[in-house]
Amino acid sequence: MPLALFSVNPNFPSRQVIDQETFERLLPLAHQWAKAQEQLILARGVPLGPRHIADAHRVGVQDCSRVKVLVVDRIPLPDNKELAEASRRTHIITDASRGATIGHGIIIRADCWGDRELILHQLVHVAQCERSGGLEPFVQKYLCDRRTCANFTVGSLEDEARRIAHEICAADAAASKNVSAHSPFAR
Numbered sequence: 001m002p003l004a005l006f007s008v009n010p011n012f013p014s015r016q017v018i019d020q021e022t023f024e025r026l027l028p029l030a031h032q033w034a035k036a037q038e039q040l041i042l043a044r045g046v047p048l049g050p051r052h053i054a055d056a057h058r059v060g061v062q063d064c065s066r067v068k069v070l071v072v073d074r075i076p077l078p079d080n081k082e083l084a085e086a087s088r089r090t091h092i093i094t095d096a097s098r099g100a101t102i103g104h105g106i107i108i109r110a111d112c113w114g115d116r117e118l119i120l121h122q123l124v125h126v127a128q129c130e131r132s133g134g135l136e137p138f139v140q141k142y143l144c145d146r147r148t149c150a151n152f153t154v155g156s157l158e159d160e161a162r163r164i165a166h167e168i169c170a171a172d173a174a175a176s177k178n179v180s181a182h183s184p185f186a187r
Helices: 019-045 051-059 081-089 116-130 135-149 158-182
Strands: 006-009 012-018 068-072 099-102 105-109
Touching: 006 116, 012 019, 019 081, 019 099, 019 105, 019 135, 051 116, 051 158, 099 116, 105 116, 116 135, 116 158, 135 158
Parallel strands: 068 105
Antiparallel strands: 006 012, 099 105
16 A cells, blocks of 8 residues: 555544545545445345334435345445555544445444434435435545545534434434323323
């Protein structure tokens, strides 16, 4: 791997970012990997169940019938060593990743399957992909968005997914608590 692959961002010295030349070289590889992963998930994954379909509609997914979920022991890294290292260093996919969305395919780590906020987060990424016009434009937009943010681990698309998933879970928890408090069976 070339030594110039990563540079330290002076504003956030604990994070490393990819230089522009390397980013442009890796972007087509990232798209090819994403396309292959989406095909794998769509072929082997399971359709959304009723609750997840309702959540998908709630976050703006247009074509819920295309969404498939594949439960795995760990989120796969790209086979290309340089792309895998870039993914790890930028925290896009690491050994600690709990889920990932690639087009209409969602990969969830088995020990995280019951985490509704995580599933909602991934469904927001599906909706973003649809709004972007498909997988290739979404991959480019997502990676460019993350590359141009201050510490590469957030960006407007990640912020939106986190915010919407959290707001829905918080609102549902508050509504559930409110219903329970007014129940004739409440003590």
